[in-house]
Amino acid sequence: MKTTNRMMLLLAMLLIVGVGMTYAQEAPERPQYITVTTMHWNMDLKDFKMDEWKAVEKEFLDKVTSKNEHVVSAGFYLHRMTPDNTELLYVQAFPTWNDIDLAAKKNGDLIEAAWPNEKAREAFFDKRNKYYSAYHSDEIYATMPNAKLFNDDNMTENKILYVRTGHFAYPKDGNGDEFRKAFDDYALHVFHKNEYIKGYYPQAHAYGADRTVFVEAFILDSMADLEKMFDRNDELVKSHWKDEADREKMNKLVEKYFTPVHSDAVYTVVAGLRK
Template sequence: MKTIKGLFVVLAGMLLLNSTSTIAQEQTRPEFVTITTMHWNMDNKDFKMEEWKAVEKEYLDKVTMNNEHVANASFYLHRMTPDNTEILYAQSYPSWEAMGKAADRNTELEKSAWPDEKARTAFMKKRDAYYSPKHSDEIYATMPHAKRMTTAPTKDMICYVRKGHFAYGEGNNEEFEATSKEYFDNVTSKNEYIKAYYPMAHAWGSDRTESVEAFFLDSMADLDKMFDRDTELFESHWKDEAARKGMEEKSAKYFDGRHGDYVYTYVAGLAK
């Protein structure tokens, strides 16, 4: 991968430091995202992917789609991660209060969708049978300078996730806001292989330094093309070596150097 790749999370870290004030200016953007990391029930010997999709689609149509407190919801399947049993479920909310209200609303909608208690219990048991009891939850704050999906995907997509860690030290708001905007405007937003881009930062969970960036692409082949194109765009905007070095040095102070890469399949038919 190109060295320019290291700038992605650096800039996301810069955005975190200014996210609270910017969120107030972007009321159309959901404020929070919950990521539930679940695991397949490996003892389920009758597992069929299409049957799982049908069960989750029924729940989506009858409950999640009707829950006004949930802005978006989507599933992500393991593709290139350390754990092949992993499955992610992401939901976004317009506010912190909406997260609490969403759970209560789900209960109401479940009772409405399956008014017979036995039928409701049977469906939930069938749904739960696909998953291991083990799961974990993280809450992230959304950040500005996202590249939004222009139309709802009609087919599965590649979701490349990059996790980084912020360095809390020298720097100032004016510098990181100006630098992050300049990079987004001239690289990420112009990269035609990136169909959508969503940066997030830790709000509640196990690691307060964590940042997450999600890049949506049409195919695995577009992943390397994305990095090559980023390099082209970076070198086109910062035209000489001195300018590029200056940008990298300014950015580096906001990031501690660690990162992890993950690739998931976004399930198009199971999304709000």
């Protein structure tokens, strides 16, 4: 488990040595930025029903988000194993930084078109807003290369999202070529070959409270597959780096470039509320 966990963090080294932009230029069709809004349930709401909440958000999805060309994808992620049981995440992906602002403006136009009557519009958003507390926070992340894309076109059942957050140590003697190769090798030979990982999305801080943050998001079919994922990663690591000395060399690189601090969280991917 030690090798696998540390190897997950190795992928972030690209940002330190400045080669992330090269990857982005090679694959411009991918979203460049991810916004994560951490919201909180209104715990004073006495008559909460999950199906009713889903119906309200599905109406907004169908009438607004799905018609906004500036939003590549969007979805809700509910608390499963996190420090705060009131939280839920709303995540959106955008082609460029400018699209974040353009999407907000387009949402306004789509909202007025969907609910042209002002009283009807106010009634809908009163109904929608009652589910949430007034407090929320936002972060923007830059997408990283070598993602394993999850095809959710026919997703009818909830999935599991495992999120690992690590932190850069920012060494002064980083080597871009060395870490780009390590990034490619590990992602392609471990994550992309791990049958339990249905989707893998590495992201690094772009705008927010902590510039050291590196986030890895893994989509799995079930909670049972989480431990299987770690075991399979270990097998694939040993299969690709057969020499123990090579694996130890990789561990030492990770220890140099990253702090020993990380956090883990698990969310439910809500089927039916995804663009």
